[in-house]
Amino acid sequence: MSIIQxxxxxxxxxxxxxxxxxxxxxxxVNSVLWLIVVFxxxxxxxxxxxxxxxxIVNIIVxxxxxxxxxxxxxxxxNLNAETEPIKNRRLQLIGVxxxxxxxxxxxxxxxKIDVEQLVQINAGDSGLIKVLGMNLFKNYVLxxxxxxxxxxxxxxxxxxxGKKEEIDIKK
Amino acid sequence: xxxxxxxxxxxxxxxxxxVVVFASLxxxxxxxxxxxxxxxxxxxxxxxxxAGPFGLLQPLADGxxxxxxxxxxxxxxxxxxxxMGPALAMLTACMTSAVIPWGDKIDFFGRxxxxxxADVNIGILYVFGVVSLGVYGIMIGSWASNNKxxxxxxxxxxxxxxxxxxxxxxxxxxxxxxxxxLSLKEMVVQQQHGYWNVVLQPLGFLIFxxxxxxxxxxxxxxxxxxxxxxxxxxxxxxxxxxLGFYLFSEYINMFISSVVMATLFFGGYDIPFFDESVLAPxxxxxxxxxALMTKVIAFIFLFMWVRWTIPRFRYDQLMHLxxxxxxxxxxxxxxxxxxxxxxxxK
Numbered sequence: 001m002s003i004i005q006x007x008x009x010x011x012x013x014x015x016x017x018x019x020x021x022x023x024x025x026x027x028x029v030n031s032v033l034w035l036i037v038v039f040x041x042x043x044x045x046x047x048x049x050x051x052x053x054x055x056i057v058n059i060i061v062x063x064x065x066x067x068x069x070x071x072x073x074x075x076x077x078n079l080n081a082e083t084e085p086i087k088n089r090r091l092q093l094i095g096v097x098x099x100x101x102x103x104x105x106x107x108x109x110x111x112k113i114d115v116e117q118l119v120q121i122n123a124g125d126s127g128l129i130k131v132l133g134m135n136l137f138k139n140y141v142l143x144x145x146x147x148x149x150x151x152x153x154x155x156x157x158x159x160x161x162g163k164k165e166e167i168d169i170k171k
Numbered sequence: 172x173x174x175x176x177x178x179x180x181x182x183x184x185x186x187x188x189x190v191v192v193f194a195s196l197x198x199x200x201x202x203x204x205x206x207x208x209x210x211x212x213x214x215x216x217x218x219x220x221x222a223g224p225f226g227l228l229q230p231l232a233d234g235x236x237x238x239x240x241x242x243x244x245x246x247x248x249x250x251x252x253x254x255m256g257p258a259l260a261m262l263t264a265c266m267t268s269a270v271i272p273w274g275d276k277i278d279f280f281g282r283x284x285x286x287x288x289a290d291v292n293i294g295i296l297y298v299f300g301v302v303s304l305g306v307y308g309i310m311i312g313s314w315a316s317n318n319k320x321x322x323x324x325x326x327x328x329x330x331x332x333x334x335x336x337x338x339x340x341x342x343x344x345x346x347x348x349x350x351x352x353l354s355l356k357e358m359v360v361q362q363q364h365g366y367w368n369v370v371l372q373p374l375g376f377l378i379f380x381x382x383x384x385x386x387x388x389x390x391x392x393x394x395x396x397x398x399x400x401x402x403x404x405x406x407x408x409x410x411x412x413x414l415g416f417y418l419f420s421e422y423i424n425m426f427i428s429s430v431v432m433a434t435l436f437f438g439g440y441d442i443p444f445f446d447e448s449v450l451a452p453x454x455x456x457x458x459x460x461x462a463l464m465t466k467v468i469a470f471i472f473l474f475m476w477v478r479w480t481i482p483r484f485r486y487d488q489l490m491h492l493x494x495x496x497x498x499x500x501x502x503x504x505x506x507x508x509x510x511x512x513x514x515x516x517k
Contacts, residue, residue, distance in 0.1 A: 027249075029249075029252075029314060033252075033311070036307075052291065052292065052293050053293055053296070056293050056296045056297055056300050057296070059300040059303075059304070060296065060299055060300045060303055063300075063303075063304060064300060064303025064304055064336075065303060065333060065336070068303075068306055068307075068310070068329050068332075068333060069329075069333070071307075071310055071314075071329070072310075072326060072329050072330070075310070075314050075322060075325065075326065076326060128292070129292070129293060129353060
């Protein structure tokens with residue numbers, strides 16, 4: 001085994017193990033913390049694929065900002081196993097079914113791919129920031145701008161929804 | 172080949188890591204001492220002067236005291252997370268130093284040693300990523316304390332750091348437009364041959380400075396531990412060396428953010444108005460480290476000066492400053508920088 005394979009295995013065990021821990025832990029705060037570990041393992045995989053920019057953006061955006069907000073909300077609402085509001089068998093069943101269906105699709109998609117072409121470890125420069133920038137702003141500039149408009153409208157929508165309650169309280 | 176590693180390189184980097192971590196710990200230790208002395212001078216007192224000559228052994232005495240204090244872990248709290256909080260705060264504080272160029276290459280018995288642990292081409296993003304993780308130590312510790320005041324402190328820390336990260340990031344974008352690189356080393360080299368970035372980006376530097384104060388939880392932005400409202404904020408329940416870790420990580424953060432500001436805006440290890448290339452390489456590298464440290468000490472003094480001069484903000488004032496003043500200013504700065512670059516490149 002080469003050193004890259006060893007690191008790959010370690011990262012994979014870390015990612016899958018913490019993902020399982022995230023699903024099975026009873027305390028939502030622990031779940032959030034395990035999810036952060038998953039993001040770190042995935043960032044490690046990105047670095048193995050020579051995609052440094054993606055790795056660090058994954059940490060800044062997901063581990064650094066979104067998960068802080070998750071943790072914020074979980075702590076603020078003081079959720080835990082005893083006060084869990086939804087304990088509905090039917091909802092659990094629906095969740096398991098839809099999750100299983102998604103997994104089936106992913107597995108069937110992966111099984112048809114030629115493994116040799118799937119990943120090239122530590123080769124190619126498509127993940128480096130210069131190449132990424134050239135691609136986004138030259139080849140794919142229209143989709144990029146359209147998705148940024150989409151983000152902007154989502155942000156404005158969030159602000160509008162936030163404002164509405166304030167007006168209602170004043171009335 | 173199994174484990175085909177350049178062992179000399181590994182040893183070199185390992186020594187560098189140990190030196191950098193211990194140096195930042197040592198500097199942080201004496202920063203606590205300097206803080207008390209500066210506070211004393213600003214308030215017309217003498218400050219600590221009993222332990223050793225001029226009170227120089229005071230930090231050691233403080234450390235000893237913290238170690239010998241009784242360690243209390245509150246009941247009904249998550250013990251693992253309670254211990255992990257200060258450990259994470261310390262870890263993230265020390266991690267940032269990995270991408271900082273401390274000096275030029277130094278010739279060591281025929282081997283050219285780079286005085287930088289990792290020159291990755293996303294250096295500044297790495298700093299940004301680690302800074303954004305820094306809040307976890309506070310949040311986890313405050314939640315695990317099982318105390319309402321601690322939790323309030325932790326939530327304040329989270330919202331404060333997220334709010335100020337935005338303005339910080341946007342002010343950095345304007346800087347990156349000018350430098351065209353994310354590597355800290357290249358930025359320093361550019362500043363050695365041209366102007367310091369503070370000349371080109373005065374507004375960006377000001378925004379970055381204010382955000383750095385907020386990210387380090389320093390007064391006037393130390394709302395997470397505001398003792399007149401929250402007892403001790405996020406570290407109310409902590410005692411002994413775990414409290415020490417929280418307090419200490421603040422000083423390491425202060426040191427590291429001073430280094431980052433010196434590197435980004437004040438030329439890093441560049442000696443002003445002087446061409447280093449006329450000196451012998453080793454002498455130039457050592458003088459470069461001295462120059463960087465001088466800038467860092469000036470920044471640390473600024474941190475202290477502000478702390479003992481400006482009173483703490485109210486929480487709504489803090490949010491107002493972050494969202495209504497700094498972010499629009501940073502956006503304006505970014506647009507203006509882009510416009511100027513476009514105009515001159517035509």
